[in-house]
Amino acid sequence: MTLVRTLLLRLMTTAVTLFGVAVIVFFVIRVVPGNPVAMMLPPGATAEDVARLTALYGLDKSIPQQFVIWGAGVLHGDFGTSITLRQPVLALVLGRLPATLELSVLALVMAVLMGGAAALTGTRLRETRVEGGIDVANGMALSVPDFLWGLVLILVFGVLLPVFQISGRVTPSLHLPFVTNFYLVESLVRLRFDLTRDLLAHMFLPAFALAIPLAAIIGQLLKQSLKETMHLDYVTLARTQGYSEARVIWREALPNAILPTLTLVGVQFTFLIGGTVIIERLFSYEGLGNMAIDAVINRDLPLIQGIVILFAVIFTGVNLVVDLTYAALNPRLRHG
Amino acid sequence: MSFLEVRDLSVRLKGGGPLLRNVSLTVAAGEVRGLVGESGAGKSMIGKAILGILPRSVEISSGAIVLDGTDLLTLPPAMRRQRVGATCALIPQDPLTALNPSRRIGPQITDRLVDILGWKRAEAEARARALLHEVQIADPDRVLRQYPHELSGGMRQRILIASAFAAEPRLIVADEPTTALDVTVQKQILKLIAGLQARHGTALLFVTHDLGVVSKVCQSLSVLYSGKVVEDTDVARFFAGPAHPYSAALLAATPKYTDPTAGLNPVPEAVIAAVRAEVENG
Numbered sequence: 056m057t058l059v060r061t062l063l064l065r066l067m068t069t070a071v072t073l074f075g076v077a078v079i080v081f082f083v084i085r086v087v088p089g090n091p092v093a094m095m096l097p098p099g100a101t102a103e104d105v106a107r108l109t110a111l112y113g114l115d116k117s118i119p120q121q122f123v124i125w126g127a128g129v130l131h132g133d134f135g136t137s138i139t140l141r142q143p144v145l146a147l148v149l150g151r152l153p154a155t156l157e158l159s160v161l162a163l164v165m166a167v168l169m170g171g172a173a174a175l176t177g178t179r180l181r182e183t184r185v186e187g188g189i190d191v192a193n194g195m196a197l198s199v200p201d202f203l204w205g206l207v208l209i210l211v212f213g214v215l216l217p218v219f220q221i222s223g224r225v226t227p228s229l230h231l232p233f234v235t236n237f238y239l240v241e242s243l244v245r246l247r248f249d250l251t252r253d254l255l256a257h258m259f260l261p262a263f264a265l266a267i268p269l270a271a272i273i274g275q276l277l278k279q280s281l282k283e284t285m286h287l288d289y290v291t292l293a294r295t296q297g298y299s300e301a302r303v304i305w306r307e308a309l310p311n312a313i314l315p316t317l318t319l320v321g322v323q324f325t326f327l328i329g330g331t332v333i334i335e336r337l338f339s340y341e342g343l344g345n346m347a348i349d350a351v352i353n354r355d356l357p358l359i360q361g362i363v364i365l366f367a368v369i370f371t372g373v374n375l376v377v378d379l380t381y382a383a384l385n386p387r388l389r390h391g
Numbered sequence: 392m393s394f395l396e397v398r399d400l401s402v403r404l405k406g407g408g409p410l411l412r413n414v415s416l417t418v419a420a421g422e423v424r425g426l427v428g429e430s431g432a433g434k435s436m437i438g439k440a441i442l443g444i445l446p447r448s449v450e451i452s453s454g455a456i457v458l459d460g461t462d463l464l465t466l467p468p469a470m471r472r473q474r475v476g477a478t479c480a481l482i483p484q485d486p487l488t489a490l491n492p493s494r495r496i497g498p499q500i501t502d503r504l505v506d507i508l509g510w511k512r513a514e515a516e517a518r519a520r521a522l523l524h525e526v527q528i529a530d531p532d533r534v535l536r537q538y539p540h541e542l543s544g545g546m547r548q549r550i551l552i553a554s555a556f557a558a559e560p561r562l563i564v565a566d567e568p569t570t571a572l573d574v575t576v577q578k579q580i581l582k583l584i585a586g587l588q589a590r591h592g593t594a595l596l597f598v599t600h601d602l603g604v605v606s607k608v609c610q611s612l613s614v615l616y617s618g619k620v621v622e623d624t625d626v627a628r629f630f631a632g633p634a635h636p637y638s639a640a641l642l643a644a645t646p647k648y649t650d651p652t653a654g655l656n657p658v659p660e661a662v663i664a665a666v667r668a669e670v671e672n673g
């Protein structure tokens with residue numbers, strides 16, 4: 056099958072998936088109790104006030120009717136207007152997306168570095184106490200979920216040893232010269248490393264909390280694959296050629312051992328992005344997840360829909376990138 | 392003086408019984424020594440001990456492996472690896488698993504010449520091309536760009552042979568280099584190894600089950616039983632009449648090329664019992 060056909064097929068299944076997600080979310084948030092209009096009006100509003108606002112947001116129509124209206128808007132790029140924030144949903148979610156993407160990718164990078172280092176060290180020093188220690192640390196990291204790690208980190212690095220920031224994305228008093236919301240990227244591009252520092256000081260703990268469980272998964276699986284690969288004949292042959300053990304692991308074993316880990320990282324990365332919802336809340340980080348919680352609390356139906364659709368787009372996009380990378384890295388798949 | 396001298400080498404399972412018992416053998420510069428014995432006798436173990444690739448579950452309990460005048464076992468591990476990498480090479484048993492599946496053939500031959508031995512990249516590539524030519528690969532440039540899975544077992548073994556000779560090693564350990572191949576290819580590969588060995592004057596430790604092969608390519612021979620050398624002789628004398636009863640029985644058990652219809656004579660039980668008693672008590 057050619058790459059183009061594979062891509063087309065993937066795009067079609069993606070469209071179907073997104074439609075399904077849209078339908079489910081749309082109906083579910085409308086049948087759970089809680090009226091967004093009643094929640095935004097002050098106490099003592101009259102029944103007419105409620106009826107007028109309900110009609111204004113089109114919530115007086117039947118749910119299928121509402122869906123058709125909303126769907127038609129979406130096809131034209133109009134995701135409706137947030138009930139609580141009174142701004143277009145699309146602009147709101149796209150404005151928050153960079154914050155969440157930067158946090159997730161930073162967490163992913165940290166997870167890969169930590170997990171990779173653990174796996175490589177554990178393989179180099181296999182069957183020693185160091186490997187035992189790494190296994191224990193991995194097990195601990197895995198037995199606690201990311202948001203509890205977040206609480207632990209806040210206590211340790213926010214309260215006991217306040218070296219990192221525990222709230223927000225950037226120090227509010229700083230003047231930001233940015234034109235996009237990709238603050239971290241832009242601070243690097245503009246060589247404003249003072250701002251990079253401030254941003255990283257804020258992002259480090261939430262990213263670390265998100266990274267810990269994934270790092271442990273990467274560390275375990277990659278070490279397992281590496282150790283299996285180390286028994287193979289071509290690895291032994293490289294040893295007879297004078298390569299040091301560390302170089303044998305890095306050059307011969309790693310490229311072959313990494314594929315199963317890569318697939319898993321793709322799946323786990325979507326879980327990590329899901330984890331940002333709670334973690335952003337915990338660290339008052341102004342991203343999509345934090346906005347999602349506010350939207351749910353306020354029953355801001357259009358905003359919830361927009362955020363969920365965006366998360367679904369990100370998830371399918373990540374899966375697509377993983378599949379393509381996998382195909383590019385594996386010569387047997389490329390030719391077969 | 393011999394290029395390789397293995398002296399009283401004993402290897403055992405960690406916390407277990409012996410796998411090699413006081414093995415001694417020599418390989419002179421340019422000599423081809425055969426190493427025969429039944430499966431499990433420890434032939435591969437000797438090769439692995441020399442090249443420093445023993446499995447982690449075993450250890451050397453005593454002895455010396457003297458390579459070009461230096462006992463490898465007295466060297467620190469990094470230096471030992473360097474020394475072995477610069478002067479020795481391995482032709483492995485199974486060409487299907489001995490090449491890295493995710494890398495092209497070219498770098499698998501040239502990288503160590505550049506990384507370890509300090510050649511220039513262009514030099515190494517020219518050398519790889521010349522050697523592929525020498526192992527009778529018709530289109531070296533194409534093969535250098537291919538991945539292992541695109542090549543047959545015979546092709547891969549040719550590549551591994553070329554790679555083994557690439558750095559002009561003084562000693563090559565060939566561990567049953569044709570066992571995993573098609574019978575039709577075995578002979579060609581054997582000829583190829585013998586030809587390269589003769590042209591390059593490389594010493595060869597040739598592990599095999601096949602006494603017919605020994606008679607064609609080897610000058611000297613060590614017969615191994617249960618981790619012990621029971622006979623160390625030259626090939627002419629061996630085929631004229633082995634000194635040890637186990638060797639004699641082994642020779643009798645080998646089908647004759649001159650008379651393939653003659654039935655197989657398995658090594659008699661009594662001979663096995665005698666040699667086992669000798670090895671385990673001595």
Ligand SMILES: Nc1ncnc2c1ncn2[C@@H]1O[C@H](COP(=O)(O)OP(=O)(O)OP(=O)(O)O)[C@@H](O)[C@H]1O
Nearest residue numbers: 404410429430431432433434435436437446448449
């Ligand atoms: N990785 C290992 N760990 C423990 N014991 C091993 C290991 N590999 C081999 N052995 C044992 O060491 C002994 C010698 O094995 P070796 O591989 O040297 O035999 P061989 O003479 O090469 O046999 P074959 O002709 O089947 O290749 C055998 O008894 C085998 O069971």
Ligand SMILES: [Mg+2]
Nearest residue numbers: 434435436566
């Ligand atoms: Mg063997």
